[in-house]
Every structure is written in C-alpha cells, then in structure tokens.
Amino acid sequence: MKQIGIILFPGFQILDLAAATVFEFANITADEPEYDISLLSETGDPVASSAGFAVSTVPFSDAPFDTVLIVGNNYVEPVSPGIVAFLRRVAPRSRRIGSICTGAFILAEAGLLDGRRATTHWYHARDFQRTYPKVKMEEDRIFIIDGPVWTSAGMTSCIDMALALVEKDLGIEIAKSVAKKLVVYHRRAGGQSQYSALLELNPKSDRIQTTLAYARENLHKELSVEQLAEIAHLSPRQFSRAFHAETGQSPAKAIENLRVEAARLMIESGRIPIDTIARDAGFGDRERMRRAFLRAFGQPPRFMQRLAQAEAQT
Numbered sequence: 458m459k460q461i462g463i464i465l466f467p468g469f470q471i472l473d474l475a476a477a478t479v480f481e482f483a484n485i486t487a488d489e490p491e492y493d494i495s496l497l498s499e500t501g502d503p504v505a506s507s508a509g510f511a512v513s514t515v516p517f518s519d520a521p522f523d524t525v526l527i528v529g530n531n532y533v534e535p536v537s538p539g540i541v542a543f544l545r546r547v548a549p550r551s552r553r554i555g556s557i558c559t560g561a562f563i564l565a566e567a568g569l570l571d572g573r574r575a576t577t578h579w580y581h582a583r584d585f586q587r588t589y590p591k592v593k594m595e596e597d598r599i600f601i602i603d604g605p606v607w608t609s610a611g612m613t614s615c616i617d618m619a620l621a622l623v624e625k626d627l628g629i630e631i632a633k634s635v636a637k638k639l640v641v642y643h644r645r646a647g648g649q650s651q652y653s654a655l656l657e658l659n660p661k662s663d664r665i666q667t668t669l670a671y672a673r674e675n676l677h678k679e680l681s682v683e684q685l686a687e688i689a690h691l692s693p694r695q696f697s698r699a700f701h702a703e704t705g706q707s708p709a710k711a712i713e714n715l716r717v718e719a720a721r722l723m724i725e726s727g728r729i730p731i732d733t734i735a736r737d738a739g740f741g742d743r744e745r746m747r748r749a750f751l752r753a754f755g756q757p758p759r760f761m762q763r764l765a766q767a768e769a770q771t
Contacts (some may be wrong), residue, residue, distance in 0.1 A: 459523040471506040473528035479619035522540030529558025565589040573603040578611025660703040664689040676739040
C-alpha cells in the first residue's frame with residue numbers, strides 16, 4: 458500500500474484537502490485499497506484550517522512515505538523551520554513530493570524546486586518569481602511534473618493533480634472512474650490555462666474594449682494589427698502601445714490566446730473535425746493551431762480531443 462503524507466499547518470486552505478478525497482475514492486474504486494493517507498503536522502495536534510475549524514493530524518516522524526504533499530494557504534506567510542527541515546529530510550526518501558497552491562513557496566524555501574519547473578496559484582506567481590529566481594515558474598499551468606516533483610496551481614487544481622497521480626499509479630480507467638464519482642471532468646491537462654483568456658483581458662479604454670469585442674466576434678478573420686488599429690481609430694504603432702499598456706499583452710499574443718480558447722471550447726463541445734476548428738478559430742490550418750496549443754497548454758489539439766471524446770463515452 459502506498460503511504461501518502463499530506464502536510465498541514467495553521468491557516469491551511471481547506472479546499473486543498475480535496476486531494477485526499479481523490480485518493481480515498483481510488484481506494485473505493487480499485488480492487489483493493491491502494492493508498493494509506495496521513496495528515497501530518499509538526500506537533501500532531503489538531504490544526505486550524507482557513508475556515509476556522511481544526512483537523513486532526515499525526516506528528517512528523519521518520520516513517521517512510523511514497524508521496525508527500527504540502528498544502529497551501531490563502532496568504533503567503535513565513536514558513537516554520539520545522540516544516541522546511543522535515544521536507545528536506547523526507548524528500549530523498551520519497552518516490553514523489555509535491556505542493557498544492559502556495560505550498561510551492563514552502564517547497565522552494567526548502568530548496569526542493571531549485572532548477573526545476575513549477576507552478577502555483579496565478580495570483581501569487583509573480584511574487585514567487587521574485588522571491589525564488591532559481592525556480593522556473595510557469596504561472597499559467599494547472600499542474601507541472603518535473604521528475605519526482607509535482608506542483609499544482611491553486612484551489613480545485615489539486616483535484617487535477619491528484620487524479621494525475623492516481624492515473625500514473627493505477628491507470629487511466631481507475632482515474633476516470635474516480636473523477637466520475639467525484640462529479641468532475643476526468644482531469645484537465647497539466648498544461649491547461651489556469652484562467653480564461655477572455656477574463657484576463659480587461660482593458661480600460663473604450664477603444665481597446667471595442668477592438669476586443671470585434672476580435673471576439675471575428676476570430677475567423679485575419680485580425681492583423683493594422684485591421685485592429687483601424688477599428689480603434691489609431692495608428693498601428695499607437696494601437697500596439699495602448700493595447701499592451703492596458704492588457705499586458707501584445708495584440709498578436711492576445712488574439713492567439715482568444716483563438717486557442719475558442720478552439721478548445723469547440724474541441725470539448727463535440728466531434729468537430731480539427732480542420733474545421735482550425736478554420737473557424739482563425740488559425741487557417743491545423744499545423745498553426747497545433748503550435749499554438751503546444752505553447753498554451755503543452756498538449757496538441759488531438760490529445761485534448763481524445764480526452765474529450767473518452768470523457769463523453771463514460
């Protein structure tokens with residue numbers, strides 16, 4: 458049986474414990490129990506969550522663990538030296554170690570992410586980059602696997618990472634069955650965006666808002682900088698500067714993100730041919746769309762289409 462240790466500390470985000478539910482239902486789904494879950498803390502006393510109520514724990518020990526996960530909290534706060542010391546001690550002896558949400562800050566403080574790719578909640582990603590420059594932070598990912606180290610984004614993404622852990626251990630059919638029992642999508646691919654491109658773009662001026670509204674309704678068109686600048690009644694140079702200042706993105710990058718999101722939604726909505734999706738989303742051809750998907754999600758459109766089709770059949 459695989460020993461799973463989940464490290465808690467005062468003020469931890471209670472939703473992060475949803476990862477434990479994934480392992481619980483994997484035990485229910487499999488022919489025999491596969492996981493033994495322990496909630497760990499420095500003292501072994503009940504630990505108060507972000508919601509105010511406490512959860513029972515057992516103290517740190519030298520017991521062996523297959524997988525150790527550190528949860529996050531709502532605010533990035535100084536971490537206890539005792540937790541850092543335990544992580545440094547347990548990591549070399551464990552097959553996998555991982556973090557949920559801002560737990561990545563704690564792994565980084567222990568030096569376990571140096572030189573590795575990692576992710577965390579998008580809201581704290583820039584602070585993470587400034588604090589831990591040795592870590593290759595990828596702020597717009599659901600979860601990342603770098604060797605034996607797994608890191609997830611915030612909140613419900615812990616479910617996606619836990620499902621991926623179960624899939625790695627027990628196979629895709631068990632993971633799909635667990636997801637179905639939990640009434641969630643099989644799992645989002647690790648490279649999927651944490652947030653919507655349409656929500657991310659929040660321009661302040663009417664000119665840029667009007668341009669984006671036009672772009673959203675006309676993704677099948679070319680949408681060059683010159684065309685968009687004409688909609689905004691600005692020169693291409695003025696438009697590019699204003700657009701970047703208000704959205705933090707270049708016009709080309711923003712349009713690509715909108716196209717990718719539109720294409721992803723079409724892929725997930727049903728059996729639309731890839732060539733049709735590429736045309737309707739404005740990519741022109743499937744190869745251009747494939748490259749855009751790899752940049753955005755780390756997965757090609759075909760992979761996401763197969764995942765959607767498999768989910769529809771369950």
